[in-house]
Amino acid sequence: TQLLEQSPQFLSIQEGENLTVYCNSSSVFSSLQWYRQEPGEGPVLLVTVVTGGEVKKLKRLTFQFGDARKDSSLHITAAQPGDTGLYLCAGGGSGTYKYIFGTGTRLKVLA
Amino acid sequence: GAGVSQSPSNKVTEKGKDVELRCDPISGHTALYWYRQSLGQGLEFLIYFQGNSAPDKSGLPSDRFSAERTGGSVSTLTIQRTQQEDSAVYLCASSSTWNTQYFGPGTRLTVL
Numbered sequence: 001t002q003l004l005e006q007s008p009q010f011l012s013i014q015e016g017e018n019l020t021v022y023c024n025s026s027s028v029f030s031s032l033q034w035y036r037q038e039p040g041e042g043p044v045l046l047v048t049v050v051t052g053g054e055v056k057k058l059k060r061l062t063f064q065f066g067d068a069r070k071d072s073s074l075h076i077t078a079a080q081p082g083d084t085g086l087y088l089c090a091g092g093g094s095g096t097y098k099y100i101f102g103t104g105t106r107l108k109v110l111a
Numbered sequence: 112g113a114g115v116s117q118s119p120s121n122k123v124t125e126k127g128k129d130v131e132l133r134c135d136p137i138s139g140h141t142a143l144y145w146y147r148q149s150l151g152q153g154l155e156f157l158i159y160f161q162g163n164s165a166p167d168k169s170g171l172p173s174d175r176f177s178a179e180r181t182g183g184s185v186s187t188l189t190i191q192r193t194q195q196e197d198s199a200v201y202l203c204a205s206s207s208t209w210n211t212q213y214f215g216p217g218t219r220l221t222v223l
Contacts, residue, residue, distance in 0.1 A: 006153075031210060042115070042202050042214025043154070050210075088153060097142050097209055098167060101154035 003027070004091055004102035012108045016078050021087055021105045023072045029091035032065050032072045033099065037086040079109045113137070115215035117203050123221045124193055132188040132218045136205030143186050144204045144212060145178055154202065160186060193222045 004025045013019055023032070031050045035043035047056050049065035049072065056063045060083075062075040072089055086106050090099040116135045124130050136143050142161055146154040156170040160180045171177070175193075180186040190197055200219050204212040 004153075033210070041216050042204070044214070045211060048210045090154075092210070097144075097161070097206060098156065098159055099212070100156065101146070104153045 004089055004100055006087075006089060006102040006105045008105060009103065010106050010108075012110065013079055015080055015109055015111050019076050019079055019107070021074045021076075021107070023074075023089035023102050025070050025091060027091070028069050029100075030069070030094040031092040032069070033090045033092070034063055034072070034074055035088040035090065037088060038084075043086075043088055076107075079107075081109045081111050083107060084109050115203055115205050115213050117201075117215040117218050119218060120216065121219045121221075123223065125223050126195060127192055129189065129191045130193055130220065132190075132201050132220070134186045134188070134203030134205075134215060136184060136186070136203070137207075137213055138184075140205035140207045140213075141183065142206040142212075143180060144206070145186070145188050146202045146204070147172075148200045148202055148217070150199075157188070157201075190220075193220075195222050198222045 007022045031048055033048045034046045037043040047063045052067045052069045054065045060077045064073050086104050088104050089102040092099045118133045144159050145157040148154050158165055158178050159167040162183050163180050175191045178188045198221050200217040202214055202217045204214045206212045
């Protein structure tokens with residue numbers, strides 16, 4: 001069974017601080033996605049990474065896919081209250097539409 | 112254009128009753144997914160449709176859960192004889208490509 005563990009589970013920080021969220025598995029994934037979900041809404045896709053070692057940047061967010069394609073990280077620079085939400089990673093297998101979602105990291109950025 | 116819509120947004124039911132949850136995907140999206148999310152946790156995969164076929168039903172928790180999709184569009188998730196542990200947010204997503212799912216706002220189900 002493929003599992004994706006995220007850490008930390010909860011994170012509360014002050015505006016302007018940096019943070020990193022981790023997504024780990026013992027399984028290899030063909031692709032890895034990161035989503036942000038706000039209360040009362042569905043998750044919204046932030047990025048998809050497909051190559052081991054790949055790094056993608058989205059404004060203040062930096063996403064990295066591990067060399068072995070078993071793990072990923074999300075780094076936020078100078079966090080803002082608007083970054084508050086539930087961050088979810090999701091791993092996809094080759095030749096399939098199915099994604100396995102991680103356990104989630106709930107981030108709260110205080111003004 | 113319109114996104115994925117789900118109805119109802121909230122459903123409160125009594126234990127033992129049947130419920131139907133509806134998902135209207137983005138027009139033209141061939142793939143449709145159902146997930147369950149308990150109290151702000153990660154998403155639990157339930158079922159995946161490609162067109163009207165469900166090649167992967169592996170996530171359905173029990174035979175009380177069923178889903179269908181008609182005309183390659185609307186999907187209905189049915190839960191029979193609901194139990195309190197069925198209480199959760201049920202999310203639907205649709206996709207036209209392998210790497211992009213668009214989620215609806217979810218249906219919050221509360222079983223009393």
